[in-house]
Amino acid sequence: VKLISNITKMQEISEARALEKKRIGFVPTMGYLHQGHLQLVEKSVADNEITVASVFVNPTQFGPEEDYDEYPRDLDRDLDLLQERGVDYVLYPDVEDVYPEGFATYVQVEKGTDVLCGRSRPNHFKGVTTVVSKLFNMVKPHRAYFGQKDGQQLLIIRRMVQDLNMDIEVVACPTVREEDGLALSSRNKYLSPEEREAALIIYNTLQKTRERIEEGERDGWALKKAMEEAIKAEPLANLDYASIVSRDYLQELSRIEGPIMIAIAAFIGSTRLIDNVWLEVE
Ligand code: PAF
Numbered sequence: 714v715k716l717i718s719n720i721t722k723m724q725e726i727s728e729a730r731a732l733e734k735k736r737i738g739f740v741p742t743m744g745y746l747h748q749g750h751l752q753l754v755e756k757s758v759a760d761n762e763i764t765v766a767s768v769f770v771n772p773t774q775f776g777p778e779e780d781y782d783e784y785p786r787d788l789d790r791d792l793d794l795l796q797e798r799g800v801d802y803v804l805y806p807d808v809e810d811v812y813p814e815g816f817a818t819y820v821q822v823e824k825g826t827d828v829l830c831g832r833s834r835p836n837h838f839k840g841v842t843t844v845v846s847k848l849f850n851m852v853k854p855h856r857a858y859f860g861q862k863d864g865q866q867l868l869i870i871r872r873m874v875q876d877l878n879m880d881i882e883v884v885a886c887p888t889v890r891e892e893d894g895l896a897l898s899s900r901n902k903y904l905s906p907e908e909r910e911a912a913l914i915i916y917n918t919l920q921k922t923r924e925r926i927e928e929g930e931r932d933g934w935a936l937k938k939a940m941e942e943a944i945k946a947e948p949l950a951n952l953d954y955a956s957i958v959s960r961d962y963l964q965e966l967s968r969i970e971g972p973i974m975i976a977i978a979a980f981i982g983s984t985r986l987i988d989n990v991w992l993e994v995e
Contacts (some may be wrong), residue, residue, distance in 0.1 A: 714792060714796040714800050714801065714802065714803055715801065715802050715803070716792065716802075716803050716805055716961050717802055717803065717804050718804075718805050718806055718807060718810075719806075719810075720804075720806055720810055720811075720851050723765075723802070723804050723806075723851050723852060724850075724851060724853065725854055726802060727765070727851075727854075730762075730763050730851065730946055731853065731855075732927050734755065735761075735762040735763045736760075736762050736763070736855045736856070737761060737762075737763045737764075737765060737852065737853065737854045737855050737856075738756075738757030738758070738760055738761030738763065738764045738765070738854060738855070738856045738857075738858065738859070739757070739764075739765050739766075739767070739802075739848070739849075739852045739854030739856065740753045740754050740757050740764065740765070740766040740767070740857075740858045741766075741767045741769075741848050741857065741859075742767060742768055742791075743768070743769065743770045743771065743784065743842075743847060743899070744768040744769075744770065744785075744786055744787070744788065744791050744870060745784075745785040745786060745787055745791070745962040746791050746795070747792075747889075747897045747898070747899060747957060748862075748889045749860050749862060749889040749896075749897040749898070751794060751798060752886055752889050753858040753860060753862075753886050754766060754795065754800060754858075754860070755798055755859050756858055756884065756886055757856065757884075758798055758799045758800065760856060760884070760923065761855065761856060761891075763801050763802075763892055764799070764800045764801055765800070765801065765802045765803070765804060765854065766795050766800050766802075766803050766804070766854045767803070767804040767805070767806075767851075767852065768785050768788060768791055768803060768804070768805050769804070769805065769806055769811065769844070769848070770786065771811075771840060771841070771844040772808060772840075773812070773819075773836070773839070773840030773843060773844060774836075774837050774838075774844065775837075775840070775876070776834055776835070776836065776837065777808075779834075779846065784899075785899055785902060788805065791803075791821070792801070795838075803868070804848070804851060804852060804853070811844070811847060811946070816826050818843075819839055819842075819843045820839070820842040820843045820846045820873065820877075821838075821839045821840055821842060821843075822869045822873050823882045824872070824963075825865070825868060825869055825872065825962045825963035826838040826839070826869055827935030828956075828958070828963050828965070829865050829954055829956055829958065829963060829976055830865055830953075830978060830987065831865070831979070832954065833953050833954075833978070836908075838865075838866070838869050841866055841869070841870070842869060842870065842873050845857075845870055845873070846873070846877075846879075846955045846989040846990045849879060854881055855881065855882065856881065856882045856883075856884055857870075857881050857882070857883055857884065857886045858886060859883060859884070859885060859886070860885075860886055860887075860888060860889075860987075861885050861886065861887050861888050861989070861991065862888040862889075862896050862897070862898070862987075862988065863987070864974050864976060864989040864991070865963060865974075865976065865989075867883070867885055868960060868963065868974075870883060871883050873885045879990040882952050888988070888989075891915070893913055893916075894913060894916035895909075895912055895913055895915075895916055896915075896916065896986075896987075896988045898986060898987075899944060900984050900985070900986065901986075903982075903983070903984040904981060904982065904984055905982065907949065907982075908949055908981045908982045908984065910922050911948075911949035911950055911981055912950075912981045912986055914943065914944060914947040914979075915944070915950075915979055915981075915986055915988045916952055916961070916988055917943075918940050918943040918944060918955070918977060919975055919988060919989065919990045920990070921939075921943065922936055922939070922940055922957070922975050923975060923990050923992060925939075926969055926975075926992060926994060927992075930969070931968055931969045931970065931994075932967075932968070932969075933957050933965065933966040933967045933968060933969050934967055936957055936969065936975075937955055937957060937965075938945055940955035940975075940977065941955050944977065944979050949981055949982060950979045950980070950981055951979060951980040951981075952977075952978075952979050953978035953979055953980065953985065954977070954978050955975070955976075955977045956976050956977075956978070957969060957973055957975050957976075958973065958974050958976065959971055959972070959973060959974075960972040960973060960974050960991065962974075969994050970994050970995070971993075971994060972992075972993050972994075973991070973992050973993075974989050974990070974991050974992075975989060975990050975992065976988075976989040977989070
């Protein structure tokens with residue numbers, strides 16, 4: 714695997730590979746890789762002649778009170794994991810090169826970004842769509858891989874790619890879970906053993922809600938209330954949101970129908986975790 718920090722160099726490599734008619738798959742990450750990321754990488758390596766992964770902890774998607782400085786980082790370990798999976802290039806740009814002095818341009822999707830995670834993290838998705846656009850311009854991929862675990866992010870990036878006519882196929886990959894159902898996340902490492910146990914309330918509540926919908930419940934507010942109560946009943950959990958939304962513009966549904974996402978965010982101790990499941994409801 715080749716580590717590339719220089720953005721122009723990355724663009725030159727991608728142009729040369731594309732001229733050789735090689736398909737480029739791209740997996741953007743913030744590093745500290747787990748099986749969830751590696752699944753995206755494996756899919757890209759299987760689907761494309763060239764795979765580029767990026768490791769960049771993007772400051773513009775963290776709020777002032779959030780964990781940008783403490784966000785876990787381990788480049789050597791990440792490089793070993795990416796090398797083992799057959800990744801060709803790792804883009805690892807400097808913050809000063811991505812956001813040089815005078816930087817003043819942002820990409821903002823105007824629907825679906827101020828709900829769910831966007832409500833408690835006001836500029837988060839603006840930071841995500843900006844950096845993903847920039848990374849796309851650096852890597853020039855044919856396909857880009859995103860996890861369904863960050864469901865809102867995935868839907869917003871799809872919207873951006875469609876709205877801005879970006880010639881990139883967005884590939885969604887299912888959430889990877891621990892055996893008991895907890896979604897893998899770089900932030901799980903912050904959990905104490907008791908919190909790790911308590912964190913399961915998120916997936917269990919999503920599952921329970923899915924079952925109730927499959928059994929015929931269509932009242933969105935009743936389902937939302939039941940989710941909120943279930944999370945509040947766990948002493949170590951502090952609810953951020955529990956919502957059932959449409960998958961087009963992430964509107965909360967009073968009546969459950971169509972392609973939907975059931976989504977929960979909660980603090981377990983001081984660690985904020987998110988998870989979601991997708992359903993097609995007749
Ligand atoms: O999902 C992530 O890790 C980040 O939001 C992403 C897509 C790499 C952009 O910084």
